[in-house]
Amino acid sequence: MTEMHGTSTRSTEKVFKVLIVGDPSVGKTSFVQRYVYNTFNRHYKGTVGVDFALKVLHWADSMTVKLQLWDIAGQEKFSWMTRVYYKDSDGYLILFDLSNKxxxxxxxxxxxxxxxLCTRSDGRKLPCILVANKCDIPDSEKQVTREELEEISNQYQFSGWMEASAKEGTxxxxxLRSLTTLMLLEQRNYRETSPNITLVASGTPTRKCC
Incomplete structure (x- = not known):
């Protein structure tokens, strides 16, 4: 993560490297394309190695945030290569398919x-949100309940979880805004460790006891 200060307006630019990981066909590329370009295509080819995209956020009057989104290939045969791209990451999303447990x-x-590979020298883990993609499918096709998501999020120390749909843009x-908030909180040292936040389908973060 880098930081730049303007000389006249004292504006701040922050750059975060964000990994997008998960199994093949869970919708990682569709998710990134929806976020960056607000488009959706049913026929993306599988990522080979890594794809890269950039999103610029005007976070506040005096702050711009640039998110470098690294869409990591999910195939096991590429794992020896893709792990190289984990270096210097600031946070990450893990996507899975609600119709495939x-x-x-x-x-x-x-x-x-x-x-x-990315735990900090003091033992802190990177902020990480678990994203249940394809929430637009009928409930009868969903193989994971919210109760299971909450349990797994707590057990494996995710920063939180959220249901989403790259297809619908839900x-x-x-x-990504929630993950950016977590990365900014950590960078500003508001807490000794990343805050534990549950992110539900309503999009309203609920801060847990700390």
């Missing part, structure tokens, strides 16, 4: 993998 099981493995902006 196996992708949630693997989301836990993704978190273990990233944490093992809660996509809110997911």
């Amino acid at each position: 196996n992708t949630l099981t693997n989301a836990i493995k993704w978190k273990t993998d990233v944490d093992s 809660m996509v902006n809110e997911s």
Whole structure:
């Protein structure tokens, strides 16, 4: 993360490197494209290695935030290569498919993998939000309940969780805004550790006891 200060208006620019990880076909590329360009395509090709996108946020009158979004390939055969891209990350999202519970099981493995390589020198883990993608599907097709998400989020120390839909654009902006807030809080040292936040489908963060 870098920081720049203007000489006249004292404006601040912050740059955060954000990883987007998860199994193949959970919608990572669609999620990034929806967030950056507000578009959706049903026929994306699988990512090879990593794709890169940039989103500029006018966070406040005197602050601009640039998010470098690294869409990491989910195929195991690329894992030896993609782990190189974890370096110097500031936070990450893990996506899974609500219609495929196996992708949630693997989301836990993704978190273990990233944490093992990106944990800070003082033991703190990067802010990480678990995103349940494809929430637009009928409830009868969903294989994971909110109660299960809450339990897994707590057990495996996610910063929080959120239901989203890259197809419909539901809660996509809110997911990245919540992660950006966590990264700013950590960077400003408001707390010794990242705040524990539960992010639900309504998009209203609920701060837990600390």
